Each structure stands twice: as structure tokens, then as C-alpha cells.
Amino acid sequence: GENVEQHPSTLSVQEGDSAVIKCTYSDSASNYFPWYKQELGKRPQLIIDIRSNVGEKKDQRIAVTLNKTAKHFSLHITETQPEDSAVYFCAAGSGGYQKVTFGTGTKLQVIP
């Protein structure tokens, strides 16, 4: 089955700096890569996703990049704000995109 590795497990940045979270996947058939954000004590929520026919996608301060050859993808958050503090999960899926395998999460702390 699919295996998704995520790094780093924790990340601290100063407010206004950028944050990068990286993930690798094992199944070359995977073609859908969502990112979820989970605030403390809350449920995970989708923040951005990318499909394998696209190399990069942006949504305001967040962007995802995908390198299918190397089987890795990354989340980039620019101009970080305290409300970006949360745990971020990457995931990979294939086929009908419904089932995904999650990474172990990155706890991001933005220091004011």
C-alpha cells in the first residue's frame, strides 16, 4: 500500500517568515495530493490539493508543488501569521481520489 512520509515533525518560524513542509510517497500510481490543517482540539480541514497533472498550485499565501519523478510534494506558506499555527497533514491518493493515506503531521508554530 501507499506510504507517506512527512518532515519535519515540528517547525517554528517567526511571524512573517515562510514555512515549508515536505512529503514523499511510495506508490507511483498516486495522483492526488491534499493538505489538511488541524488546529488544536479541532478537526482536520482541507486547505489545498493538487492533482498529478499539475506541478504547482497557489491559493493566496499557500502553495503546493509536486515532483512526480522524485515522488515528493511540498506545502509552502508565505508571510506566516499566528493563526497559521496548527498541525498540517499531507496525504496521497489514487484512483477515484476518495481514499488517501495521510502523513504523520507537522506541528507548525508561528512566533509573534
Added chain:
Amino acid sequence: DAGVIQSPRHEVTEMGQEVTLRCKPISGHDYLFWYRQTMMRGLELLIYFNNNVPIDDSGMPEDRFSAKMPNASFSTLKIQPSEPRDSAVYFCASSLTGAVRYEQYFGPGTRLTVT
């Protein structure tokens, strides 16, 4: 819509007892997922259903775990007998085939503590 509903929100039980977690997906969604979240293992998919039919239960840890979806608006996850290592947050999520985004909508979770 009220979103995905889970009950109870917190459950404390003694080892050996039966535990039943409940989930009501978003109306009209045809996929339902059960996840377990722990610090060590992150978000693990236990089982998922499509149109009330279990599709993949390979993530169910052992025979002590079972899940059912008797209709489109209700699912249960049962642990019998429970063990301390089952302590975790259990999330239910639902999604819709053909939606613009393949988003899984998570419920608030059930925090299970087995003593």
C-alpha cells in the same frame, strides 16, 4: 447542514468493556471513513464505506474492532473488548463522489480513554 456528527465526544471506559462510537455523515455523501489519531501514528484509516458497503477494512487493527453502516445516515465503530492501547481520538469523515473538490469532511472526533 450540521456537518458530520459524532457521539459521544468523550468516552472513558475500563479495559474489557465494549465501546460503541457513532457517526452521522453529511446528508447525500456516499463515502464514509473511520480514522484513529494518536501522537505516535498520526491519522490512520481504519475502514471506509461506499454507499453503505465496506470497501477496505485493512486498517482495522484486529478482530476486536468492527464497523457497520446500516444506512446512508448512520455508522458505528465498535471495540470489544477495549484495551488501554485503544485510547485515541476517533474521527469519522464523509465525502461526495463527483464533488468539485475531493474533500473529506471530518466530524469533531470522539476522544476515547481506556483505563
